[in-house]
Amino acid sequence: MSLEKWVEYGWLRREPTSPSEIKDLLGLVDRSLADSKVEAVSTDLRFIAAFNAALCAATTALRASGHRTVIQAGHHVKTIESLELTVKANPKLIQKFKTFAIELKEETVAWLQKFHPELLRK
Numbered sequence: 740m741s742l743e744k745w746v747e748y749g750w751l752r753r754e755p756t757s758p759s760e761i762k763d764l765l766g767l768v769d770r771s772l773a774d775s776k777v778e779a780v781s782t783d784l785r786f787i788a789a790f791n792a793a794l795c796a797a798t799t800a801l802r803a804s805g806h807r808t809v810i811q812a813g814h815h816v817k818t819i820e821s822l823e824l825t826v827k828a829n830p831k832l833i834q835k836f837k838t839f840a841i842e843l844k845e846e847t848v849a850w851l852q853k854f855h856p857e858l859l860r861k
Contacts, residue, residue, distance in 0.1 A: 800825035
C-alpha cells in the first residue's frame, strides 16, 4: 500500500505544505503533550490531550508527505494508520493504538451498564 493508492481510494488528497504549517503542527504536539501532564485537570482531559498530540504528530508526518486526509467518517483513523506509510511506524504500534480505543469503548459501555443503564436506553 502507498499514499498514492490512498489518493486513488479517495482517503487522501495531495496538498503541499509549508515550513510554517509544520512548525504550527509541531507546536500543537508540544502543547498537547504539556497539557497531558497537568495534574490539575481531570484524567479525561489529560487523555484527550495525549490523544491529540498523537493525532497531530501523525498529521504532521502526513502533511510533510504532501497529503491531507479527506474529511469523511474515519479520517482520524486514516491519519493514525498513515504512520505506517509516512514514518514507517511499526504496524503493531498502530494496532495497539486502535485496540486500546476499542477496549476503552468496551470498558466504558460496561461501566455505563453497571452505573448508568438508563443512559443506554433508546
